[in-house]
Amino acid sequence: MLSATEYQKKLEEEINTKNKEIEELKKRLSETENQLNELNRNLEQKVIERTVEINRLLLHINKFIDHLSHDLGTPITPLISLLPLIKEDVTDTKTKELIETCIRSAEYIKHVVKNTQEIAELNTTDFYLKRENLSEILRVLIEKYDIVFKSCNIKVENLIPQDVFVKTEKDRLLKVFDHVTSNAVNSMLNGGVLSFTAQKVAKKTGSFVQISVSDTGIGLSGDQISRIFDEFYKADESRHKLDSTGLGLSICKRIVEKHGGHIWAESSGKDRGVTIHFTIPSN
Numbered sequence: 001m002l003s004a005t006e007y008q009k010k011l012e013e014e015i016n017t018k019n020k021e022i023e024e025l026k027k028r029l030s031e032t033e034n035q036l037n038e039l040n041r042n043l044e045q046k047v048i049e050r051t052v053e054i055n056r057l058l059l060h061i062n063k064f065i066d067h068l069s070h071d072l073g074t075p076i077t078p079l080i081s082l083l084p085l086i087k088e089d090v091t092d093t094k095t096k097e098l099i100e101t102c103i104r105s106a107e108y109i110k111h112v113v114k115n116t117q118e119i120a121e122l123n124t125t126d127f128y129l130k131r132e133n134l135s136e137i138l139r140v141l142i143e144k145y146d147i148v149f150k151s152c153n154i155k156v157e158n159l160i161p162q163d164v165f166v167k168t169e170k171d172r173l174l175k176v177f178d179h180v181t182s183n184a185v186n187s188m189l190n191g192g193v194l195s196f197t198a199q200k201v202a203k204k205t206g207s208f209v210q211i212s213v214s215d216t217g218i219g220l221s222g223d224q225i226s227r228i229f230d231e232f233y234k235a236d237e238s239r240h241k242l243d244s245t246g247l248g249l250s251i252c253k254r255i256v257e258k259h260g261g262h263i264w265a266e267s268s269g270k271d272r273g274v275t276i277h278f279t280i281p282s283n
Contacts, residue, residue: 059124061123062123065120068116076109076110080106080110083099083106084103086099087099115247118251119247119254122258123254125258127259129167129169129259129281130167131283132165132166133162133164134165134209135164137170137173138196141174141178142156142158144178145181149185152185152191154188154192154194155193156193156196157195157196159195159196159197159198160211164198164200165283166281168259168280172255172258172259175255176251176256179251180249180252181194183248187217187273188215189217192216192217193215194215198210198211200282207282208280208281209282210278210279213275214275218270219272220267220269220274221267221270224267229253229265231246256278256280259279260281261278261279262278263278264276264278
């Protein structure tokens with residue numbers, strides 16, 4: 001059995017040993033902390049460098065698109081103006097058909113140039129949102145498409161209440177409605193119903209209005225649903241629609257995301273229609 005003196009001595013030795021271990025741990029922790037701080041500084045610098053590089057590339061891409069759009073737009077403009085005049089002076093039916101094909105192709109290039117310029121502009125433009133009446137914005141759209149709806153035998157259901165207000169740029173939101181509506185009309189080959197609804201939803205980032213545009217058209221498969229917001233993707237390639245550039249929903253996606261919202265699509269399959277949902281800030 002240890003005496004009191006021996007026990008105290010042993011205890012002091014154990015304490016000294018533990019203190020040395022603690023000091024060693026502190027030293028290692030300090031070295032690790034210094035290494036982490038150095039890594040963080042390097043990481044921050046790399047993030048800054050990558051951000052600068054990405055912005056430089058975006059600026060380069062936008063300049064390239066501007067130059068390309070100008071180079072394409074300059075010869076297209078006289079073609080669109082002159083080809084119809086040439087068609088009127090031609091009597092041969094086959095030649096008229098060939099000229100009509102050229103006119104449609106020129107119009108298609110014009111649409112591609114316009115939509116590509118719009119995407120480039122959206123990449124670098126800030127939005128200034130203000131209070132707007134959602135039902136009033138939709139009324140403008142419905143009036144614009146009134147003749148199209150009637151000629152295509154499409155019934156429109158505006159189920160959005162009059163008292164729903166959103167924070168948006170009116171022209172930008174109209175552009176979203178425009179592209180979504182155009183796709184819906186093209187999908188309802190034999191007429192149908194086009195419905196607009198809205199409901200308020202709460203998110204961590206604030207209050208939003210979820211807008212849904214539903215059609216009774218040809219529908220989409222799961223693979224098509226996952227790709228329809230990709231640039232230049234066309235869900236129905238077999239129809240080769242020259243008035244569709246495959247950029248409309250990509251533009252919608254950028255506009256909605258610029259609002260801080262989200263856009264997605266749902267479909268139960270072939271011939272069961274499509275619903276496009278998107279959220280924008282509520283007032």
